[in-house]
Amino acid sequence: MHRLILFFLILFIVYHLFKRYVRSLFGFRTKPHDKRPTPITDELVKDPVCGTYVPKREAIVYGKMGKLYYFCSKKCLEEFKKSGHQNDRA
Numbered sequence: 001m002h003r004l005i006l007f008f009l010i011l012f013i014v015y016h017l018f019k020r021y022v023r024s025l026f027g028f029r030t031k032p033h034d035k036r037p038t039p040i041t042d043e044l045v046k047d048p049v050c051g052t053y054v055p056k057r058e059a060i061v062y063g064k065m066g067k068l069y070y071f072c073s074k075k076c077l078e079e080f081k082k083s084g085h086q087n088d089r090a
């Protein structure tokens with residue numbers, strides 16, 4: 001009888017170790033280790049294409065002729081590149 005208890009105890013431990021092992025293999029995504037670095041700024045920047053204001057740290061940055069442009073999405077960036085805003089340098 002004692003042996004049976006011991007057997008189940010070992011089984012229990014092995015099961016838990018296995019579970020932990022599996023979690024370490026697949027569970028890395030659930031771990032919130034992507035601690036966001038302190039936000040640089042919450043400054044809003046204007047998307048020159050659609051006119052939307054986007055938080056600077058979330059905006060897509062595009063540098064052109066020494067000037068930085070911020071976009072709400074890649075689509076707007078593409079739009080910007082296509083339309084060629086070269087002459088807005090003034």
Ligand SMILES: [Zn+2]
Binds near residue numbers: 047051052073076
């Ligand atoms: Zn936009």
